[in-house]
Structures are given as structure tokens and as C-alpha cells.
Amino acid sequence: MSLDISFIGILIGSIMASSVPLILAASGELITERSGVLNLGVEGMMIIGAISGFALMVITDNLFIAIVGSMLSGVIISLIFGFLTQSLLTNHVATGLALTIFGIGLSAMLGKNFVGIPGKEFPILFSSLRESIPFFGPILFGHSIVLYFAFALPFLTNYFLKKTKLGLVVRAVGDSPVSASNQGINVILVRYCCILYGGAMCGLAGAYLSLIYTPQWIENMTAGRGWIALALVVFATWSPIKVLIGALIFGGITILQLHMQAIGFRIPVQFLSALPYLMTIIVLVVISRDSRKIKLNTPTSLGRIFYKEK
Amino acid sequence: MIKIEKRNDVPMALYFFTPFIAIILTILGGGIIFYILGFNPIEALKFYFITPISNLYGLSELLLKATPLCLIAIGLSFCFKSNNWNIGAEGQLTFGAIVGGGVALLFYNQEGFYILPLVILAGAIGGMIFALIPAILKTYFNTNEILVSLMLVYVSKLLLDYLVVGPWSNPEGFNFPETRQFSDSSRMPLLFEGLRIHAGIFLALAAVMLSWFILYKTYLGFQIKVSGLSLKTAKYAGFKGKTMILVVFMISGACAGLAGVGEITGPIGQLHRMISPDYGFTAIIVAFLGRLNPFGIIFASLVVALTYLGAETAQIFLQIPKYTGQVFQGMILFFLLASDYLLFFKVKILNLKKNELRH
Numbered sequence: 001m002s003l004d005i006s007f008i009g010i011l012i013g014s015i016m017a018s019s020v021p022l023i024l025a026a027s028g029e030l031i032t033e034r035s036g037v038l039n040l041g042v043e044g045m046m047i048i049g050a051i052s053g054f055a056l057m058v059i060t061d062n063l064f065i066a067i068v069g070s071m072l073s074g075v076i077i078s079l080i081f082g083f084l085t086q087s088l089l090t091n092h093v094a095t096g097l098a099l100t101i102f103g104i105g106l107s108a109m110l111g112k113n114f115v116g117i118p119g120k121e122f123p124i125l126f127s128s129l130r131e132s133i134p135f136f137g138p139i140l141f142g143h144s145i146v147l148y149f150a151f152a153l154p155f156l157t158n159y160f161l162k163k164t165k166l167g168l169v170v171r172a173v174g175d176s177p178v179s180a181s182n183q184g185i186n187v188i189l190v191r192y193c194c195i196l197y198g199g200a201m202c203g204l205a206g207a208y209l210s211l212i213y214t215p216q217w218i219e220n221m222t223a224g225r226g227w228i229a230l231a232l233v234v235f236a237t238w239s240p241i242k243v244l245i246g247a248l249i250f251g252g253i254t255i256l257q258l259h260m261q262a263i264g265f266r267i268p269v270q271f272l273s274a275l276p277y278l279m280t281i282i283v284l285v286v287i288s289r290d291s292r293k294i295k296l297n298t299p300t301s302l303g304r305i306f307y308k309e310k
Numbered sequence: 311m312i313k314i315e316k317r318n319d320v321p322m323a324l325y326f327f328t329p330f331i332a333i334i335l336t337i338l339g340g341g342i343i344f345y346i347l348g349f350n351p352i353e354a355l356k357f358y359f360i361t362p363i364s365n366l367y368g369l370s371e372l373l374l375k376a377t378p379l380c381l382i383a384i385g386l387s388f389c390f391k392s393n394n395w396n397i398g399a400e401g402q403l404t405f406g407a408i409v410g411g412g413v414a415l416l417f418y419n420q421e422g423f424y425i426l427p428l429v430i431l432a433g434a435i436g437g438m439i440f441a442l443i444p445a446i447l448k449t450y451f452n453t454n455e456i457l458v459s460l461m462l463v464y465v466s467k468l469l470l471d472y473l474v475v476g477p478w479s480n481p482e483g484f485n486f487p488e489t490r491q492f493s494d495s496s497r498m499p500l501l502f503e504g505l506r507i508h509a510g511i512f513l514a515l516a517a518v519m520l521s522w523f524i525l526y527k528t529y530l531g532f533q534i535k536v537s538g539l540s541l542k543t544a545k546y547a548g549f550k551g552k553t554m555i556l557v558v559f560m561i562s563g564a565c566a567g568l569a570g571v572g573e574i575t576g577p578i579g580q581l582h583r584m585i586s587p588d589y590g591f592t593a594i595i596v597a598f599l600g601r602l603n604p605f606g607i608i609f610a611s612l613v614v615a616l617t618y619l620g621a622e623t624a625q626i627f628l629q630i631p632k633y634t635g636q637v638f639q640g641m642i643l644f645f646l647l648a649s650d651y652l653l654f655f656k657v658k659i660l661n662l663k664k665n666e667l668r669h
Contacts, residue, residue: 080644102637109637
């Protein structure tokens with residue numbers, strides 16, 4: 001196999017495409033976690049987004065409705081999590097797990113009649129530029145609009161958290177809900193919004209899979225990407241820009257193993273697949289050992305229940 | 311007008327009654343979902359919850375599925391009671407099955423009464439070692455055990471995948487991703503001719519008894535319960551927190567490892583990719599539904615095992631994917647967690663007259 005320059009361009013383009021669902025879901029979850037809520041339901045919300053997006057595309061034949069619908073379905077399913085954890089003060093870990101288990105089951109139930117239906121071609125932008133420019137063409141052009149949005153999202157998230165007043169509110173709620181509440185901030189409302197936003201992004205991440213990446217519906221098609229996205233947020237130590245870098249590394253590993261299989265490389269693919277998880281554990285150990293580092297971006301009240309006596 | 315007050319004490323009767331409310335609500339919710347999907351809800355629910363256990367074979371299958379769930383949940387109850395969030399039981403199950411299965415494969419062409427105990431022991435130790443990873447990282451590096459134990463689930467599954475495809479795959483197996491069949495000496499004895507229920511159920515029952523004894527009759531159990539109620543009190547009482555964390559993770563891992571080894575030496579008889587339909591995750595629901603109480607967990611494992619069985623029956627009779635079992639499992643936990651609200655808060659309906667409000 002020749003490693004010429006245009007091949008590398010195509011390779012980078014495909015790594016970018018495979019990292020999109022990770023970026024979307026992890027950016028959404030990052031906002032949720034920065035507000036102090038640990039939602040382990042990412043996988044469940046993604047798979048619900050995937051089936052709703054695909055089903056709406058088949059029913060309405062309109063990709064715009066499908067994309068918006070997938071985000072809405074993510075919002076609706078995350079509302080269950082929000083209501084339980086915020087209004088009924090349930091344990092975040094258990095509720096999130098229930099959401100994932102429920103979501104995988106429900107998606108298979110809803111998707112029963114959509115198995116085997118061919119998907120529709122999703123429009124790509126600047127397809128002529130992709131062919132005409134070597135190397136940079138396949139990297140920069142010929143992608144769906146969702147990919148461009150995904151690559152802008154970490155920067156928007158970073159700006160939101162660091163430069164806007166609302167971002168400050170989210171961080172305050174995540175770091176010290178009691179003081180935030182004393183400042184007159186409605187902690188529960190902020191957390192609800194962050195949970196629903198996370199749901200919308202996970203729904204979009206799922207729809208990217210079923211409408212654009214592999215345009216069809218397959219049971220359990222998210223295949224653990226939700227858990228990788230969850231790992232990614234920790235790997236990135238809750239910093240949006242590092243989410244982007246981490247997603248490219250994790251997405252790169254996915255693409256790499258496909259090519260290594262093709263050229264018969266000696267390292268077993270399973271070891272490559274395990275790398276994102278092992279890297280996340282190592283990062284966790286490194287940041288947790290040093291209490292200053294963990295305080296930098298980690299939402300202090302992550303996963304703790306907030307209750308205000310009325 | 312509705313007023314909500316925080317309770318000072320959790321009423322114990324309600325504590326053990328709300329799981330039943332959750333189960334009833336789940337059945338109702340399932341009926342509604344079946345109705346929306348265009349099935350006759352009564353008939354569908356009958357296929358789900360009655361048909362599977364209306365014969366001897368079905369009852370044996372129910373116990374077969376309840377066994378690993380009960381074992382894992384018993385182990386998890388030690389962790390959850392002491393505020394340690396081990397959610398990687400699926401990984402500990404897988405690793406236990408790998409170690410136990412490895413020993414079974416060593417003896418694949420031998421017979422002997424000593425083989426099965428060795429395999430079982432190896433499985434328990436495997437699970438224990440795998441659970442020690444998040445425990446050691448938590449105690450010595452202050453690392454979050456939720457994320458580490460969760461990440462390790464996928465690591466162990468990929469390791470299993472590597473082994474059954476690569477070095478451990480059956481040399482005469484036409485490249486199928488599976489190992490050799492274990493020898494009869496590595497298999498759990500069957501309890502009845504023609505049924506799949508095996509001696510592993512005694513492991514689960516022994517775990518129930520032992521855990522009841524440890525939790526309610528020993529100093530360790532007392533430490534675990536106090537640490538669960540208040541970490542500050544535990545520290546003040548001078549309990550060695552680090553040792554306790556390691557111990558509860560080891561117990562939990564050993565139980566999950568036993569469950570894994572019970573599956574591969576019981577109904578499966580070899581190692582392959584799909585040794586567990588997420589028993590390790592579902593057991594979390596069992597532990598909660600059983601209120602972390604050893605006898606509650608027996609009951610809860612039967613209920614949750616029925617959702618697995620019902621899903622398989624419904625797949626045959628109604629042609630709906632067997633993933634629907636997870637819809638029920640998810641709903642049970644949702645409703646259970648939601649009904650816990652009643653435990654901690656009192657909902658009062660007040661009838662105030664207008665002039666009373668003015669004062």
C-alpha cells in the first residue's frame with residue numbers, strides 16, 4: 001500500500017468523520033457535567049436519536065425534520081432523567097444507567113419495522129472542491145453540515161463557558177450549588193437546561209450515525225460510542241478543546257484498526273480498541289492524584305444531589 | 311393545596327413496599343407501550359410474564375437466569391451499602407470467566423473431581439483481582455471508581471474477544487470465535503435430567519446466606535453499614551476506610567467472577583464472545599430492587615430474570631426484538647427510584663380555608 005499524500009488526506013478526512021458522534025455527544029455531556037450532573041445515559045440518548053432520526057427520515061422523507069426530530073427526541077428522553085434526578089432527587093448513577101438500558105431497549109422496539117430499509121444520501125457541501133484540491137480537499141471539503149457544526153461546537157462551548165455570563169452561571173452551579181443558590185440562581189432550572197441540552201446533542205450524535213455515517217438502522221448501532229464519549233469528557237478533563245483533540249485520537253484509533261486489519265498488521269485490533277478506555281483510566285489516575293489539577297476544571301459537585309429546603 | 315415535607319425517618323414498611331409499586335407500574339407501563347405498538351396489551355403481557363414460567367422447563371430457565379443476577383447483586387450490595395459505586399460487575403464477570411475458562415481449557419482433555427473446584431476458584435479470584443483495580447486506584451490515587459470500573463468492562467470484553475478469536479480459539483473450530491468445549495469434569499452438574507438448571511444455584515444461595523451473616527452479624531458488616539450512612543461517622547469511629555473499600559470490592563468482584571464461571575461451566579460449556587447478556591449491568595437493578603437486602607435480592611433476581619425470559623418468549627410469539635427486556639428493566643429502575651421520593655418526603659394534601667390562609 002502506498003502512503004501517498006492524497007491517501008493521507010482521505011485518511012484524515014475519514015478520521016474526522018468517525019470522530020463527529022464523539023465530539024457531539026461529549027460536548028453535550030460536558031455541559032451537563034459542568035453543571036454538576038453526571039448523566040450515564042449518553043449511550044441510551046444516542047441510540048434513541050439514531051432511531052428517531054432514521055424513522056423520521058423514512059416517514060417524512062425530509063432530512064431537516066429528521067435531524068431536528070432526533071434532537072427533540074434526545075431532549076424528551078433526557079427529560080426523564082432530568083425529572084428523576086432534579087425533581088425527585090434520585091441518584092444520578094443509577095438513573096443514568098436505567099436511561100441507557102431503557103434507551104437501547106426502546107430503540108430496538110421502535111426500530112423493528114425500519115431494519116433493512118436503505119438510507120437516503122445526505123447532502124455534502126463543497127463536493128467539487130474535495131476532488132480538485134489534493135490533500136486538503138478531502139480534509140476540508142465534501143462533508144455534511146453536521147460535521148462542520150461538530151468541529152465548531154467545542155470552540156463555541158469553550159466560548160460559552162469562559163466568556164458568557166450564562167456559562168459562568170453553569171460553572172457556578174456545578175462547582176458550588178449552595179452558593180449559587182444563595183446568589184439567587186435557580187440551580188434546579190439551570191441543571192434541567194444543561195441536561196436537556198446534553199440530550200439534544202446526544203440525539204444529534206445518534207442521528208449522525210443513522211443518517212450520515214452509515215445511513216441505515218441497525219439494532220444497537222451506537223455500539224458503545226456513548227460510553228467512549230463519556231470517557232472522553234473525563235479524558236479531556238472537562239475542557240471543550242481537549243474534547244476535540246481526544247475525539248480525533250479516539251476516532252483515529254477506530255479508523256486505524258480498520259486499515260491495520262486490511263494490511264495484516266501484527267497488533268491485535270482488540271488492543272487498539274481498548275486503548276481509549278485504558279488511556280482514560282491513565283488520565284483519570286494522573287489528574288486525580290494531583291488535587292490541584294483535578295480542581296482546575298472538574299465540577300466539584302459532580303453527581304451530588306442538590307436539595308433546597310423550601 | 312399540596313405540601314411537601316422532608317421526613318426525619320424512613321418508614322421501614324414503605325422501604326420494602328415501594329419495590330412492589332415499581333413492579334406494578336412497570337407492568338402497566340409495559341402494557342401501554344405494547345398498546346402503542348399495536349399489540350393487545352393483555353395478551354402481550356401474558357406472553358411476557360405468564361407463558362415463560364407456566365411449565366417446568368420455563369421455571370428451570372428462570373432459576374438459571376436468576377442465578378448469576380442474584381450472585382452479582384449480592385456482591386454489589388456490599389459495595390453499594392458502603393457508598394462504593396462499582397458499576398463494572400460486567401467486566402469482573404467477564405474477567406472471572408476468562409481466568410476460570412483458562413483453567414478449564416488447561417484440563418480440556420482430562421477428567422477428575424478436582425477440576426471443577428479449581429475452575430470455580432480461579433473464576434472467583436479472577437473477578438476479585440479485576441475488581442481490585444478500581445479499588446486500589448480509588449484508595450491510593452483518589453480516582454473515581456464509577457468511571458474506572460466502567461471503562462474496565464470494555465477492556466475485559468475486548469480481551470475475551472481477542473482470546474477467543476486468537477490464541478484460545480478452538481484449533482478444530484473452523485475459525486469460529488470460540489474455544490474448545492470444556493471437559494465434563496469442568497461442567498457444573500445438572501440438577502435434573504433434561505433441564506438446564508445446574509449446581510451453580512447453590513453458589514448463589516450460599517452467597518445469600520454468607521452475605522446475610524457478614525452484613526448483620528460481623529464487625530465488618532457493621533463498618534460497611536456505618537460507612538454507607540455517614541463517612542464522617544465512620545472516620546470518627548476510627549474505621550480503616552481503605553481496607554474496607556478493598557474488601558467490599560474484592561467480595562463484589564469474587565461474586566461477579568463466580569457468576570461468570572457459573573455461566574461458562576453451566577449452560578455454555580466453552581468461552582465465546584457472548585457469555586453474558588449484560589448480567590453485570592442488570593444486576594445493578596436487581597441490587598436496588600432488592601433493597602440491598604440478601605433476601606430481597608433473591609426476590610428481585612427472579613423478577614428481573616423474568617424480564618429476560620419474557621423478552622425471549624415475546625420474540626418468538628410476537629416477533630418483537632428481545633431487546634424489549636431492557637425496556638422493562640429500565641422502567642423498573644426508573645419507577646423504583648421515583649417511588650423512593652415517597653421515602654424521603656411526605657406529601658401532604660392540605661385543605662385550607664380562605665380565611666385561614668390570610669393569617
